[in-house]
Amino acid sequence: MRDPRTLVIIGTGMAGIGLARALRARDKDSRLILVSQDSGHDYAKPLLSTAFAKGMSARALARQTSVALVDELDAELRTHQRVTSIDTHARQVWLGEECLAYDELVLALGAAPRRPFPIDDSVGSRVMSINDLDDYAAFSATLTAAREAGESGRVVIVGAGLVGCEYANDLKAAGHEVTLVAAEDTPLDGLLPQALGRRLGKAFDAIGVRRLQGEMVETITAGKATQAPVSVVLQSGHAVEGSLVLLATGLAPRIKLAQGAGLSAGGDGIRVDRHLATSRPHVWALGDCASVEGVNAMYVQPLQAAARVLAANLCGEAVELDWKAWPVLVKTPALPIVAYPPRTAVARWDITGEGDDLDARALDANERLIGYALTGASVRRKVELARQAPPLLG
Known part of the structure; x- marks a missing residue:
């Protein structure tokens, strides 16, 4: 046999x-x-x-x-x-x-995780990424140890993409001091047009997330003392300190x-x-x-x-993958967001709504829908727009 x-x-x-x-x-x-x-x-x-x-x-x-x-x-x-x-x-x-x-x-x-800038060896144990369950356990333990040592549980998050924004919202809701540092001027720059990104920025401001946007990181260092704060040095010459740093740089x-x-x-x-x-x-x-x-x-x-x-x-079947127009559900309770980023050139964004409830539709040169982003109560339109948008895999 x-x-x-x-x-x-x-x-x-x-x-x-x-x-x-x-x-x-x-x-x-x-x-x-x-x-x-x-x-x-x-x-x-x-x-x-x-x-x-x-x-x-x-x-x-x-x-x-x-x-x-x-x-x-x-x-x-x-x-x-x-x-x-x-x-x-x-x-x-x-x-x-x-x-x-x-x-x-x-x-x-x-x-x-990408590490696009130098990190001093002395701070390696307090500059972390969360990419799996083991990473989460290590980050959580380090944060708990910092608070038990008398530190305030200050977290500097580098990167304001999907991961950075979600953790900024979550850590702030958990009672930590959070500073969000990013090169882009608005959060979720790769998913949202700037008008919606600015709205998310205001929502973060309202819950007490400190934002330093439009700032490039030069390096990350720390003092010689065991519990010395980690310092994120920016190219502008400014620096921001925290108990530990969460890298969310892609x-x-x-x-x-x-x-x-x-x-x-x-x-x-x-x-x-x-x-x-x-x-x-x-x-x-x-x-x-x-x-x-x-x-x-x-x-x-x-x-x-x-x-x-x-x-x-x-198992012997000849089946081809057929990806539909599945949007991304962003886990930011401060401002609910759903986005389906366009994969081809955007001629213009058609943005309607007011306050937190914005509907942004990416249109090509022929005025065809090629992507969308929704905030607040407008996220209820996600299924309707998914039916109109081109599939992820054409």
Whole structure:
């Protein structure tokens, strides 16, 4: 009797675990091996940026421990393991000295935080990013220790994109002093036209988030004393101090491992077709690390759709990915926001409404809707506009 095939998934974020569940719903017999560089617990990443205000620990955020996940999936799980190389010809994955043979390999590597400026070695432990559950646990512990040492729990957030804005709102709601530093003049510059960004800025001002926008960071340093505050030095010459710094300066798809294995990859991610197949046979990719025909969508709904499609393809069906016009729901209770950023040139923004309730529609040169952004009560129009907007993957 032929041995069951071996499926190896590298990565246990929402993409990797979502795929594993979708696979097991179709395939009960294949050997399934999950490789994780962290604890391997199952959790919903979007909840991380709402958890401080709720007083939730990392343990409370975990829907399942790694042990329970193994039982559910009838899988093998290697935690705190880093894949060092992949041999696509021999179909082997190397974890240091250990070799895993595979029939099908899936790269669900996620994306890594960018660090676009120098950070002094002396402050490394207090300059952090939150990109997974382990990061959340470490940040929370560091913040708690600072407050117990008599500091005020002051947090400087660098970056006013989606992650920076969500954590600014959440940490402020949790009672911390928050300063938001960003090069852009308005929050969510990549998602919102400036008129709506200014409205979000006013909402942040109203809840007590201090904003230093239009400011570039030069470096991050600290004094020699153990509990000396961290200083974020700006190119303007000003500096802002905090107990710790949260970097929210964007994410870069993890592609180094794929490039080392000879797969086609670039700044947009590991390149895959609509079946989620890479440039090498029997190797697939999905989630934040993958670029589907040039589109990298680091949001929940595209990820979930990709997991279902890839599970079907791994089980012998020829299914192509079809991404709809899914908007981004921004978790900023100070001002509810929904946005579907345009992927082609905007001729003009048609903005209506007043106060917090704004409706902004991105139009092309032919006056066709190509994206939108909604704030306040206007977010109720998200489904209506999603039906009119072009799909994420055309």
